[in-house]
Amino acid sequence: MLLIREWNEFWFTERSPAPIGLFRIGLGAMFFFWFLLIAPPTLYTWYSERGPFPLSFYHYYKGSTIELSLFGGLSDPHILFAIWALCLVLSILFMIGYFTKPSAFLLFLLYVSFNNRDPLVLNSGDTMLRCCLFIMLLAPCGASCSVDRIIAISRGKDRGGDLAPREMWTQRILQIQIALIYAATVCSKLNGRDWMNGTAVYYPLHMVDLARYPIPGWISNDTVINIMTWGTLVIEASMATLIWNRRLRPYALGAGVLLHSSIEYALNIPLFSMIMITSYLNFVYNDWIALWVTMLTRSFVRYRIEVRLPDGVTPADRWWLVLERLDFLHLMQVNASSREPVESLNVTGRGWQADGPAALQRILFRIPTFWLLAPVILLPGSLKILANLLPQPSLPTSQNHIIPSSS
Amino acid sequence: MSEATAADDAVDGDAESTNGSAGQEGADESDEFTVDIQRWLINAFIVFHVCGIIVWNLPNSSLQEGLTKFYSLYMGVSSSWQQWTMFSPDPVIFNTYVTATVHYQNGSTREYTFQRISKLGILAKYRQERWRKFIENTQDNSRPDYWPYLARYAAVTEDYAPITNPVVSVDLFRHQQSIVYGGAAHPEYLTMKMMSEHVISMPLPRPGETSR
Numbered sequence: 001m002l003l004i005r006e007w008n009e010f011w012f013t014e015r016s017p018a019p020i021g022l023f024r025i026g027l028g029a030m031f032f033f034w035f036l037l038i039a040p041p042t043l044y045t046w047y048s049e050r051g052p053f054p055l056s057f058y059h060y061y062k063g064s065t066i067e068l069s070l071f072g073g074l075s076d077p078h079i080l081f082a083i084w085a086l087c088l089v090l091s092i093l094f095m096i097g098y099f100t101k102p103s104a105f106l107l108f109l110l111y112v113s114f115n116n117r118d119p120l121v122l123n124s125g126d127t128m129l130r131c132c133l134f135i136m137l138l139a140p141c142g143a144s145c146s147v148d149r150i151i152a153i154s155r156g157k158d159r160g161g162d163l164a165p166r167e168m169w170t171q172r173i174l175q176i177q178i179a180l181i182y183a184a185t186v187c188s189k190l191n192g193r194d195w196m197n198g199t200a201v202y203y204p205l206h207m208v209d210l211a212r213y214p215i216p217g218w219i220s221n222d223t224v225i226n227i228m229t230w231g232t233l234v235i236e237a238s239m240a241t242l243i244w245n246r247r248l249r250p251y252a253l254g255a256g257v258l259l260h261s262s263i264e265y266a267l268n269i270p271l272f273s274m275i276m277i278t279s280y281l282n283f284v285y286n287d288w289i290a291l292w293v294t295m296l297t298r299s300f301v302r303y304r305i306e307v308r309l310p311d312g313v314t315p316a317d318r319w320w321l322v323l324e325r326l327d328f329l330h331l332m333q334v335n336a337s338s339r340e341p342v343e344s345l346n347v348t349g350r351g352w353q354a355d356g357p358a359a360l361q362r363i364l365f366r367i368p369t370f371w372l373l374a375p376v377i378l379l380p381g382s383l384k385i386l387a388n389l390l391p392q393p394s395l396p397t398s399q400n401h402i403i404p405s406s407s
Numbered sequence: 408m409s410e411a412t413a414a415d416d417a418v419d420g421d422a423e424s425t426n427g428s429a430g431q432e433g434a435d436e437s438d439e440f441t442v443d444i445q446r447w448l449i450n451a452f453i454v455f456h457v458c459g460i461i462v463w464n465l466p467n468s469s470l471q472e473g474l475t476k477f478y479s480l481y482m483g484v485s486s487s488w489q490q491w492t493m494f495s496p497d498p499v500i501f502n503t504y505v506t507a508t509v510h511y512q513n514g515s516t517r518e519y520t521f522q523r524i525s526k527l528g529i530l531a532k533y534r535q536e537r538w539r540k541f542i543e544n545t546q547d548n549s550r551p552d553y554w555p556y557l558a559r560y561a562a563v564t565e566d567y568a569p570i571t572n573p574v575v576s577v578d579l580f581r582h583q584q585s586i587v588y589g590g591a592a593h594p595e596y597l598t599m600k601m602m603s604e605h606v607i608s609m610p611l612p613r614p615g616e617t618s619r
Binding site: 011012037038039042046050051052053054056057060065066067068108112115116120121122123124127130131134169172173176177180181182183184185187188189191192193194195199200202203204206207208209210211212213220222268269270 | 446449450453456457460461464466479480483484485486487488489490491492493494495496497498499500502503504523524525529532533534535536537538539540541544545552553556557559560563586588589593
């Protein structure tokens with residue numbers, strides 16, 4: 001019974017879906033860059049008849065292996081281009097969490113098809129993306145940090161606030177997958193003479209086709225090479241073992257980040273290190289996220305503003321719930337105690353005050369989600385657009401949204 | 408597993424609390440049945456999948472070979488096949504590149520060098536890295552059956568007069584330099600002829616065309 005209890009605790013303890021939401025964002029960004037890197041003409045080199053891996057080679061290589069591939073007979077470069085462009089869009093949708101499940105499923109089908117169409121060019125980063133995306137199909141990856149959730153809040157299907165914890169067994173599978181990668185690579189390296197005698201790292205660092213940025217000469221010193229070789233084994237072993245201990249996990253993750261940052265600098269294996277570091281988000285505890293947010297909030301506290309909602313609009317209105325949900329730096333505070341009604345949205349900062357569209361502009365600047373849109377928000381004429389997005393006082397029979405003005 | 412019991416992120420996570428109270432009756436009982444079935448299915452999937460990825464990563468042995476056959480369909484369809492033997496058991500100790508000499512009907516020749524990453528700038532290195540992997544996977548002596556495809560590509564690419572002066576044959580050369588441990592100057596590249604392929608018998612689609 002103890003074993004069953006331990007099993008259930010390990011797999012089915014309810015926890016926040018926020019880490020897997022963050023991982024989805026990182027993974028989506030990696031997919032976007034992956035497809036960007038194979039933008040034409042590279043696309044045609046590796047996946048069309050123009051390249052060194054034509055369909056005849058593909059069928060010869062594949063033999064009778066059963067695999068998921070939609071490109072088994074695709075030779076039209078125009079269709080290939082359309083699929084590639086679709087994949088870029090799907091990566092973005094998956095990253096922002098819009099139609100998360102359908103976009104994840106389609107992305108999986110197409111990405112796997114790309115992988116299987118030309119397996120001779122795959123590196124470990126590609127494999128990692130594929131394995132993670134399969135598990136993400138089963139995970140509640142759109143439940144947190146997603147446009148889907150914002151839409152649910154705006155439609156009243158979600159009340160906002162912190163998400164209820166869930167059984168995150170999919171996150172556990174991802175954790176085991178990551179630990180297994182390190183366990184497998186360490187076991188394989190322990191059979192290598194160069195790894196055991198402490199010289200292995202020297203060779204990749206001196207492969208001219210693998211070099212990215214120049215490395216200083218002292219790196220080739222015997223002692224340094226020994227330390228790096230055995231240090232790699234120690235870090236990889238700790239990523240397979242110490243990572244499961246709560247107290248030691250931050251140190252193991254830190255060492256892993258150091259290892260992969262070094263690889264990213266010295267060796268030209270596109271995206272591999274960034275994918276591995278991104279995958280560490282699966283080991284992040286929710287209270288770590290809370291701590292990071294608190295630290296960020298503290299450093300931004302001087303930008304905090306007091307918001308007064310227009311007469312007739314309450315903090316329970318959905319448009320406000322959406323903004324409040326996006327304000328994870330907690331830079332906005334509604335002044336509910338004020339007895340003076342205001343006609344338009346009003347915000348007060350340190351020594352300044354703004355009304356109407358200018359107030360909405362200040363609010364949007366405080367929400368990280370809109371930072372990418374900052375140049376647009378600053379454009380001349382943007383205030384007029386924002387004026388159309390301002391909340392309207394609620395009518396007795398209608399529900400509140402961000403109501404576009406008909407005028 | 409100790410972290411699963413951490414107080415600050417763990418709500419009571421045992422089966423009973425997540426499945427609901429066992430004492431409920433009627434409709435709740437049937438619901439509990441559904442939840443139990445779901446839980447069993449999830450448990451079965453967890454065991455099957457985790458065992459699959461472990462089997463796939465086991466060191467080579469007859470046991471591993473047998474289990475791999477058992478899992479091959481699932482791993483193929485779920486695309487969970489994987490290999491994590493980066494730079495192991497020992498890293499490659501050679502710098503390698505491949506060139507081709509393309510022979511034309513009129514007796515002229517053309518030299519073609521498969522993409523060398525070391526000759527590219529930083530951004531191009533990012534985009535062209537797959538060439539390194541492709542050459543690494545195809546030039547090896549254990550896969551001579553791949554070489555005609557390399558020869559075919561060398562014949563087709565950068566070929567500006569395919570009709571008036573067709574390609575007759577292609578020679579492939581491997582250039583290899585040992586990486587000598589200790590910072591000493593590396594030796595010169597050694598050139599080895601991999602094959603001489605009469606590509607005239609192979610279908611040679613022009614760039615932009617399809618072979619079908």
